[in-house]
Amino acid sequence: MGAVAIGGPALLSACASSDDTTTFAGAKASKKIKVGFGNEAPYGFTDASGKLTGAEPEVARVVLKAMGIDEMEAVPSDFGQLIPGLQAKKFAFVAAGMSIRPDRCETAAFSAPEFKVASSFLVPKGNPQGIRRFEDISGKDVKIAVLSGAVEKGYAEEVGVPADKIVTLDNQDNILRQVQDGRVYGAALLDITSRWLLKQNPGAPLEATESFQGSKKAPDVGAFTFRKEDTEFINAFNAELKKVKESGEWLRIVTPFGFSEANAPGPELTTEALCKG
Template structure:
């Protein structure tokens, strides 16, 4: 898939999501639209979720249909809760939590990491996956960027996803702000690296591998995966603070998916493997602590 085609697909998909939202009404539940509360969703069987159109986590396919790791897992969980229809609302990644708080959708299905700052304004489900970081770089990696500390040494600029944890990792690693360029969308990052507007991109290892696999003409490669801290980054679904019943029911069925082995079957098409299943000892409470 060429980069131009990816960008066009993303734009068309986003337009489809906006049109779907307009057709479905004001988004407050009821007879015409999918619900943004658990009570309404259980009654109607329809629910809205927020996502950031970032493959392979949650994105719109060529037909404008919501797919990816998070929507696929969410559908399996929601079906157990009697909710069969899922409608996606595309949102920039760094606006997802504000969107769920504003009741633009019922919860976030975007593969978002759990961290203390986000826990202040959002309620996370149990950890659902673990990943590392990596750099998307030109083939051969001529500047030998393998860790954040290498960026200022080489004096090169790297892209990040706005609101993603890599921005904080870069800052804590001593990377000057002028060498980090947050971008709103994944296709913007891919285009910028491929065109040489930035040297590389600091993103999740699974994301980087997906981009290279699905854009074979990009002349890019992925560096070896690494963990920024002593424990892996974990991500999951997140809810409004106070939606305790919804989160408890969702957690129950999400744990059951992992216990049965069904989770792995669902996520493998999106590049996740058994190595991405979080250890049972890792908890939301641990990651919410400063």
């Protein structure tokens, strides 16, 4: 670590292998980069043709192109394994719409805030159990599904929801299937996710509850995720991301994935403040 710090960016670039796509120096040399994603639509997922798409990869493509990196190689991962995979250098950064949280900031670094969202529940039509907030779960004979590694399990625990009422699943397909089959009453998701799943499954007898802030501590603000030591990469990425947002290009990119101008975080939401909680 000390030797790398003394050498600085020039040394990193000089030593980078042309086939190294898991570091910033290697990506600049090869023009290619490996990106981790959790296969969670509409944030980052592969379409029917196998192409990596979603709001975060599409924004990242534009940002990276401006940095001279032309090609992204997709590396899928369970959401809960994205930060461990990043630390293990399976990919150079994560484009999965990961929320900035103090516990995650202990082991990873984040770009400037990219979007803000809220929570909602995916429930049977009519919502017969009346689940509209995490506080509603404890007093009902229901089980609620959450995505492994996502924020919703923590929000439920924050208000005292018993562990036996929370079912952790590894992907969206399993969540949707279990809600449809009645194996769980509903699913706690980000509101963009709930609406996207309904749009993609128009015949499902389900509905999304009204959006609400899942945590009492801070709003859900998503960003790109990096290794803590990759300061040069983060700074370069943030500089180009700022240009994309200020030009209006960001809104054009994310609108097809269910985002709107209302999802743009204000200047009061900073990575530093969100990491402190």
